[in-house]
């Protein structure tokens with residue numbers, strides 16, 4: 001098999017890249033190790049930065065997002081039983097975020113890919129990228145029990161943190177920066193309307209909690225059906241900080257609600273609505289950057305090159321930024337014959353990546369309680385929060401970072 005751009009992975013990075021290349025008249029083949037239903041159901045991100053929503057629109061993939069996504073103009077910070085709303089547009093000259101689940105972004109991009117007839121092979125597992133530093137990189141893969149080779153002009157690893165593409169960069173040329181955190185997130189989807197109409201990030205002496213939401217589509221709508229969910233019918237997506245290595249089975253339903261209630265406590269009459277849990281899982285927390293994001297004709301994009309802890313809601317947005325930057329560079333090369341944007345790819349993505357790493361680290365250490373935290377650290381966290389809610393400059397910094405960094 002032969003193509004111009006061989007893409008490993010049909011997550012947001014790989015699917016958007018394939019769409020943008022198609023729009024630029026560049027052919028590609030996408031190899032995805034899982035089946036379609038799995039990719040469309042995998043519960044992950046929920047918040048799109050303004051630049052991400054704009055990029056999906058510009059790619060022709062924003063129609064359902066514009067109908068069913070929710071524009072959010074604020075987030076709430078909750079600490080010491082106090083509530084503080086961060087008004088995003090007022091602080092950023094009009095920027096906001098969109099609540100639209102990653103599952104839905106993937107469904108929309110898969111539907112477009114299927115319509116345009118571009119090759120997207122499910123249950124096709126890449127085994128290795130070979131010849132990355134030659135003119136003809138090759139992706140060895142297994143599809144329906146048979147090994148095959150995809151020859152391409154460029155290979156792109158959009159295969160997530162556990163993918164194989166990164167391994168093709170020789171260790172002597174790579175630098176890895178990593179940090180793991182001594183806690184994880186227990187995430188639940190609950191069949192009950194969200195208890196607040198904006199996201200709530202709560203710092204508590206017992207640990208962090210987050211209130212978010214999902215359209216009901218997350219639960220029972222197969223891809224391709226377009227009936228919008230009735231307004232107000234969103235379900236709750238909730239997270240609790242738990243110790244690293246926790247098994248989701250250790251937490252019973254009542255126990256989860258009791259703990260959420262404690263951590264979301266307020267001095268006013270706000271209450272947490274309870275309902276049946278539909279889904280429960282644990283996510284480890286990690287910061288990770290692989291430099292460079294390019295080796296010869298192999299490019300890395302999204303989680304394959306970098307991971308952030310989810311507190312800043314940045315992972316999916318970085319994946320989209322990489323895809324946009326790389327598609328632009330490949331189109332430029334096709335149009336002008338000049339590799340200048342391809343040469344600049346790694347450096348320009350990494351500038352944005354490190355800003356997102358810093359912000360995600362700041363939000364994580366601001367809101368989570370480390371198991372060995374002392375009274376001093378608790379007071380410093382509260383003082384950092386106090387600073388954000390009492391200084392327009394500090395609050396503006398948070399709002400600018402949350403709504404997003406410009407694409408390189």
Ligand code: RFL
Nearest residue numbers: 009011012013033045046126160302303313314315316317
């Ligand atoms: P993905 O989505 O992991 O997709 C990689 C794809 O590659 C496939 N694959 C292979 N295919 C072929 N051959 C192989 N050898 C392969 N190995 C792997 C996989 O099956 C998969 O389909 O990476 P991508 O595209 O880079 O996208 C990154 C995002 O998924 C990720 O950063 C976000 O989900 C992170 N994240 C969040 N990001 C946000 O921007 N906002 C959020 O609110 C947000 N919340 C979250 C999150 C991640 C979470 N978890 C579960 C880690 C909340 C959570 C709980």
Ligand code: PHB
Nearest residue numbers: 045046212310311312313
């Ligand atoms: C989510 O809805 O899954 C979500 C929202 C905000 C975050 C992380 C996850 O910071």
